Amino acid sequence: MKYNYIYILFSVGLILICSGCQDLSQPNTSNGTADALNGPYQMAAYLRAEPAVKDAHVWQNSYGPGLTIQTDNYTVHTTLLEPLMLRQVPAFLESAYKAYQSQLPRTLNKTQPLKVYLFDTRAQWEQYTQDTAGADAKVYLKIQRGAYTLNGIVVAYNIGRKQTFSVIGHEGWHQFNQRLFVYRLPSWLDEGIATLFETCRYSQGQFLFEPGQNLMRLGSLKRTIGNRQMIPLRQLIVLNPGQVLSDHSNDDAVVAFYAQNYALVRFLREYRYGIHLRKYHSLLLGGADGSWPLPQALASLASDRSRSLTVRWNTQVSPLLFTHYIEPEIENLQAEYEAFCKKITYRVRLK
Numbered sequence: 001m002k003y004n005y006i007y008i009l010f011s012v013g014l015i016l017i018c019s020g021c022q023d024l025s026q027p028n029t030s031n032g033t034a035d036a037l038n039g040p041y042q043m044a045a046y047l048r049a050e051p052a053v054k055d056a057h058v059w060q061n062s063y064g065p066g067l068t069i070q071t072d073n074y075t076v077h078t079t080l081l082e083p084l085m086l087r088q089v090p091a092f093l094e095s096a097y098k099a100y101q102s103q104l105p106r107t108l109n110k111t112q113p114l115k116v117y118l119f120d121t122r123a124q125w126e127q128y129t130q131d132t133a134g135a136d137a138k139v140y141l142k143i144q145r146g147a148y149t150l151n152g153i154v155v156a157y158n159i160g161r162k163q164t165f166s167v168i169g170h171e172g173w174h175q176f177n178q179r180l181f182v183y184r185l186p187s188w189l190d191e192g193i194a195t196l197f198e199t200c201r202y203s204q205g206q207f208l209f210e211p212g213q214n215l216m217r218l219g220s221l222k223r224t225i226g227n228r229q230m231i232p233l234r235q236l237i238v239l240n241p242g243q244v245l246s247d248h249s250n251d252d253a254v255v256a257f258y259a260q261n262y263a264l265v266r267f268l269r270e271y272r273y274g275i276h277l278r279k280y281h282s283l284l285l286g287g288a289d290g291s292w293p294l295p296q297a298l299a300s301l302a303s304d305r306s307r308s309l310t311v312r313w314n315t316q317v318s319p320l321l322f323t324h325y326i327e328p329e330i331e332n333l334q335a336e337y338e339a340f341c342k343k344i345t346y347r348v349r350l351k
Helices: 031-036 039-049 089-101 124-134 134-140 161-180 187-197 215-227 240-248 251-274 277-289 296-303 310-328 330-344
Strands: 006-008 020-023 053-060 066-070 072-076 114-117 146-150 154-155 202-204 206-209
Touching: 006 124, 020 161, 039 053, 039 066, 066 114, 072 089, 089 114, 089 161, 089 187, 089 206, 114 124, 114 161, 124 134, 124 154, 134 146, 146 161, 154 161, 161 277, 187 251, 187 310, 215 251, 215 330, 240 251, 240 310, 251 277, 251 330, 277 310, 296 310, 310 330
Parallel strands: 020 202, 072 114, 114 154
Antiparallel strands: 006 146, 053 066, 066 072, 146 154, 202 206
16 A cells, blocks of 8 residues: 555544644734735745745746745745735744754754745645646545645645644655655654644744644544543554555544654653653664664665555564664553553643
């Protein structure tokens, strides 16, 4: 089975507040600003004054009036011209890039800027997807409200400020490790880390990511615990999103998959003041450097980005890495992991 990285905003409906980026210093919204910036040329000039923007100019494309924005680490092609949201996009991406780097004990180097396509409407997003995704387009077009990463490029459209930033933060991690890591990550690790960037706080021109405030994942986790639907660790680490989506007809298993991976990564980073953090860092650095102790055939597939991953690859690689870097006897962590899940969801109230 082939699977791709897709982030879908599942409708949980059980928590009091949605995850997203809280804006603590949103500028005063006035029609005067929007009216004065009624074209891409004016908007480009407006954005050049933003600290995170190195350059901005008109983007000639077939989807609609747009801009190309250059930051230190990103090239953004966008047809979204709403000034009060767009002016925060460069700062958000640069903040996310720093947060991705913080997952490792040392900085990784890139050779070219990362690319993001942000469309104003779903129709533009769909047309771009049909133009560029080939046979995979029909898979991505099933996404109802979300984004995807394909060939190291994040493709999103405006679904509201908080949720747009949430999905770009998630997909941006997939892009980051696809472009900067030698090896692909197993699904539990890749998806688990990606959920750490779904919730943030905006203040004084910067975005601070707050995984502990991700009430969408915490609410899903609490419901999973309450329904006694926790996936055992040994099973969790060999699953991938495509497999879960195809094997289950309801959202519960998918919600549990993402929520438990979110909790597992937090467990490895936070439990007992970071007792597993060194192991977690070693696992990530091995993927970044291409030094995992894998058989040659699996290592070749892990490093070949042109080949599609399979369920079998994930099933073979995940236990090898987990037992080598984290814990030889996976079941030894089960009770501590479940206790951690209950602890981080203790104060969550389901609606």
